Amino acid sequence: MPYHFLEVAITPNVRLAQAEMGTDQIWLGDHHRESDHFTDSELAFISERDSFYIASVSETGWPYVQHRGGPKGFLKIVDKKTLAFADYRGNRQYISTGNFAANDRACLFLVDYPRRARLKIYMHVEKLALDADPALTDLVFDAGYRAEAERIFRLRLEAFDWNCPQHITPRYTEHEVEKAVRPLRERLAELESENAELRTRLEALGGK
Known part of the structure; x- marks a missing residue:
């Protein structure tokens, strides 16, 4: 099975919208990927994320988007076709959980804000007990x-x-900011130490 993202996403009404905007010819033809699994690029990207968004659809037809977060890499790679994550207790509304019981289709949206990269994934969701x-x-x-x-x-x-990458505003976590400024902090500490030593020498010379 090829990666048929556009085959799934582009419906007849989407085609009409594209035609109205003059872009329908761009998306005609074969645009799918000749593979049936994540490549190393996707797996590396997924393993570095500490959050993602997951969309579901209710029995009334209303969509729902939920944020999921945790330690970096909490969205686990089971194999090249399968991901999994522990669903931790939140506000206890269980909207996504209920939606997946009726319709197992989901869309995940993963974003790397500093690098302005985003990956969208259609998946089928299965709920499992912890044991x-x-x-x-x-x-x-x-x-x-x-x-x-x-x-x-x-x-x-x-x-x-x-x-x-259009329209993605770069954002950085506290850890990423700390990593970026650490060399500056270390250099500043060195300069402050050198400055203190020079002051001590000047004071010693002034006292003679």
């Missing part, structure tokens, strides 16, 4: 992360595509 698959439970749990897991979601790949 349903001990090996999977061991995989998705992050030691030291203080949160209560209620279930596991296993996600099977349907299609993916990369978005262009």
Whole structure:
């Protein structure tokens, strides 16, 4: 099965919208990827994320988008077609959980803000009890992360595509900022130490 993201995403009404805007010819023809799994590029990108957005659809047809966050790499790679994550307790509304019980289709949106890169993925979601698959439970749990897991979601790949970097405002985590400014802090400390030493020498010379 090829990566048929546009085959899934582009419906007849989407075609009409493209025609109205004069872009329908751009997306005609074969645009899918000749593969049925994530490549190393996608796997590396996924493993570096500490958050993502996941969209579901309710029985009434209304979409719902939820943010998921955790330690870097909390969205685990089971294999090249499968991802999984521990669903930690939040506000206890369980909207996504309920939606997936009726419709297992989901769309994930992963963003690397500093590099202005984003990956969108269509997946099928399966809810599992924490004790349903001990090996999977061991995989998705992050030691030291203080949160209560209620279930596991296993996600099977349907299609993916990369978005262009337009209109992504670069944002940085506290860790990324600290890493960037650490050399400046270290250099500043060196200069302050040198300055203090020079002041001491000048004071000593002035006292003679």
